[in-house]
Amino acid sequence: MVETAQKTKGRLLEVEGLKKHFPIKQGVLGRAVGNVYAVDGISFYINDGETLGMVGESGCGKSTAGKTILKLIEPTAGKIMMEGSDLAPMNKAAMRPFRREMQMIFQDPYSSLNPRMSIGNIVGEPLVIHGIAKGKEKVERTTKLLEKVGILPEKMDSFPHEFSGGQRQRISIARALALNPKLIICDEPVSALDVSIQAQVLNLMMDLQQDLGLTYLFIAHDLAVVEHISHRVAVMYLGKIVELTDKKTLFKNPLHPYTEALLSAVPIPNPSLKRGKRIILKGDVPSPINPPSGCHFHTRCPYVMDRCKTEVPPFKEVEPGHWASCHLR
Numbered sequence: 081m082v083e084t085a086q087k088t089k090g091r092l093l094e095v096e097g098l099k100k101h102f103p104i105k106q107g108v109l110g111r112a113v114g115n116v117y118a119v120d121g122i123s124f125y126i127n128d129g130e131t132l133g134m135v136g137e138s139g140c141g142k143s144t145a146g147k148t149i150l151k152l153i154e155p156t157a158g159k160i161m162m163e164g165s166d167l168a169p170m171n172k173a174a175m176r177p178f179r180r181e182m183q184m185i186f187q188d189p190y191s192s193l194n195p196r197m198s199i200g201n202i203v204g205e206p207l208v209i210h211g212i213a214k215g216k217e218k219v220e221r222t223t224k225l226l227e228k229v230g231i232l233p234e235k236m237d238s239f240p241h242e243f244s245g246g247q248r249q250r251i252s253i254a255r256a257l258a259l260n261p262k263l264i265i266c267d268e269p270v271s272a273l274d275v276s277i278q279a280q281v282l283n284l285m286m287d288l289q290q291d292l293g294l295t296y297l298f299i300a301h302d303l304a305v306v307e308h309i310s311h312r313v314a315v316m317y318l319g320k321i322v323e324l325t326d327k328k329t330l331f332k333n334p335l336h337p338y339t340e341a342l343l344s345a346v347p348i349p350n351p352s353l354k355r356g357k358r359i360i361l362k363g364d365v366p367s368p369i370n371p372p373s374g375c376h377f378h379t380r381c382p383y384v385m386d387r388c389k390t391e392v393p394p395f396k397e398v399e400p401g402h403w404a405s406c407h408l409r
């Protein structure tokens with residue numbers, strides 16, 4: 081999907097064949113006896129100002145993919161092209177300018193904020209670390225950031241435990257915005273929040289995207305949340321992307337049986353609306369230590385054929401802008 085090492089016009093991030101395998105070590109010598117194939121060769125791009133949703137059951141590798149793209153963990157193989165530069169082989173020093181452009185918002189606003197720091201210092205800390213502002217200027221910038229996310233700047237000296245879950249996530253967003261990033265990787269940013277608060281935080285993120293031209297990789301297991309915020313959606317299963325297209329097409333015309341099953345399980349708020357046949361998947365996601373041969377989904381697929389057990393289906397563009405990996409397509 082990613083043809084050249086040059087930046088393709090309009091694309092902020094291009095990921096090609098990204099893998100993250102964790103070795104399993106045993107014995108006194110710590111000899112590698114196998115691998116956890118957490119991310120196993122994913123390719124996609126995200127355009128400037130776009131939100132790509134990444135969805136799948138827990139354990140499918142989506143959070144590992146996010147952390148690997150940011151190089152919080154080192155990739156095993158593949159390219160991570162940020163505005164035309166490959167981050168994959170870069171060391172810490174070479175990564176430094178890109179650290180400002182790429183930020184992450186984590187799932188749990190309780191554990192991702194230092195409980196011993198005031199929120200003013202939490203939000204202003206990246207400005208100090210990167211030598212952008214200190215003293216009065218830091219306070220001024222922090223005030224603006226807190227206002228932007230709907231937190232009263234008068235609360236700057238308060239500590240994280242004095243805020244609700246939704247407010248803490250707003251504080252995390254303010255911290256992520258401190259360095260004027262281009263790309264924000266959002267790892268299940270609303271799943272720890274009450275449903276009533278989720279929509280407020282999602283709407284804030286969409287408003288900020290409009291105002292600041294942000295680009296999001298939005299990782300979630302909840303399809304309704306992904307549908308609300310994304311422009312395009314990638315569906316992950318056992319370390320691989322099995323389907324990728326624009327949101328409307330994915331929800332109307334899913335091509336992969338796994339996507340079909342996920343969509344059939346989404347509750348429909350209006351009981352008078354018809355739903356397609358409910359597809360109930362048997363069993364859990366298989367272990368990424370020993371993924372099934374051929375198509376990784378074959379142990380749970382209602383349409384499985386003999387060849388699915390031995391032949392890996394290619395991830396191909398079935399119709400313009402719509403990729404899927406299934407022998408039926």
Ligand code: SF4
Nearest residue numbers: 375378381388406407
């Ligand atoms: Fe199902 Fe076979 Fe398609 Fe895999 S390749 S999703 S097992 S039909």
